[in-house]
Amino acid sequence: MTNVVPLQHGAGDGSTLSIPIEGMTCASCVSHVEKAVAKLPDVAKVSVNLATERADVAFTGKPDAAAVVRAVEGAGYGVPEITAEFGVAGMTCASCVAHVEKAVNAVPGVNAATVNLATERVSVRYLAGVASLEDLEAAIRGAGYEPHRIGGDDAATEREREAREREMNGLRRSLLVAAVLTLPVFVIEMGSHLVPAINDIVMNTIGMQTSWLIQFVLTTAVLFGPGRIFFKRGVPAMLRGTPDMNSLVMVGTAAAWGYSVVATFAPQVLPAGTANVYYEAAAVIVTLILLGRYLEAKAKGRTSEAIKRLVGLQPKTARVERDC
Structure with missing residues (x-):
């Protein structure tokens, strides 16, 4: 591979690009390239070396490699x-x-x-x-x-396959843990709303406040256990100003969990009649997204294997008959 020449600060606020050029054979070629590149805006200086087949271009502003390439190709030469x-x-x-x-x-x-x-x-x-x-x-x-x-070698292919398997196994474990922790939260909260008998059992045994505490513990374990991947990826993406799906899941679940925590431990700061909990929403969202990620990982693995099998079907050799 050609030696890399990084951007270097030059005179003023500009920088210098060093670009390899193919097809130059004489001093006239050097002159043609220099004239073509010198016409570009923001180009302060052009120096072409025939021996090294490189053009050093100094810019007064931000370097524009694409414009230099177009100019070189327009002069009849190529850039690797x-x-x-x-x-x-x-x-x-x-x-x-x-x-x-x-x-x-x-x-x-x-x-x-x-x-x-x-x-x-x-x-x-x-x-x-x-x-x-x-x-x-x-x-x-x-x-x-x-x-x-x-890589094109078998070792690289095997490493890629192992990486996919590790990802899938990790998602499977996270999904199972999240599902086990989410199920009691869903039954206690949503079951009490949908089935009067469940509500009677909860109220006559542990009571509403204790049920909220149980939901708090289980949901916190879901969010900061299997669901920590969304915070680990979503928070940096938000800070970079490029939010993604992880950021969306993180904001939604954190909002539901945070409001529920306030309703559980400091209900007096909320308006009257609004102290409700939404632990089950946060836990179920994390579990369902993990389920989707796991199914997606399985589908990607199958797609990759199918592509590899198709590539393996191509013939290694071909017989050519001439003058038949």
Whole structure:
């Protein structure tokens, strides 16, 4: 891979891009490239080195790698382009896709980035020597997601499969714990509303205040046990100004839980007749979202395996008959 030359601060507020160029053969080629790039706005200086086949472009403002590439290609020369593919962990919705694409496309030297939510992968076309794999990984991490490089060897394929299995097993465990803790909360609260007999049993045995305390303990365990993943991912996304589905779940469940906590332990601060609890809403939301995540992970795993089987069907060799 071509050596990476990062953006460097130059004179004034501008920066310098070092871009590799293909097809130059003489001093005339150098002159053509320099003239073409020098016409771009915000370009302060252009220096093309025939020996290294690179163009150093100093800008007065923000560097525009795409404009330089267009100018070079317009002069009849080429800029090497590389296609890379990354796996991206942590994406859950279309908003996540948009965040990753925006972050990667913002890297200087990236021509295009396409994210596939189903396969949890991002395909990137970028300029050799301007952007690097490390730059792309840093951009993905900066957006709040975890990248991993896709390899073509069996070891890389096995690592990817193991990662999917770990994710699925973790979701299964979280779902089971959340369901076990949520069921009593749902029965105590919603059962009392729907079935008079359940309400009579609760009121004649533990009483309303004790039932609220039990719901508080169980719901807190759900939110900050299996449901902590929504807070772990949702809060940073909110702070970055790029809320996603995790942020939505976090805000909804925290609001229901927080209001219920006030109604349980400090009902006097609420208007008369409004001291009600909604623990079951917070617990059920977390459980249902975890169920959806688990089913989604299973579907993604099956999709990935199906694609691999289809790829495996392609012939390894072909027989060509000529002059038949």
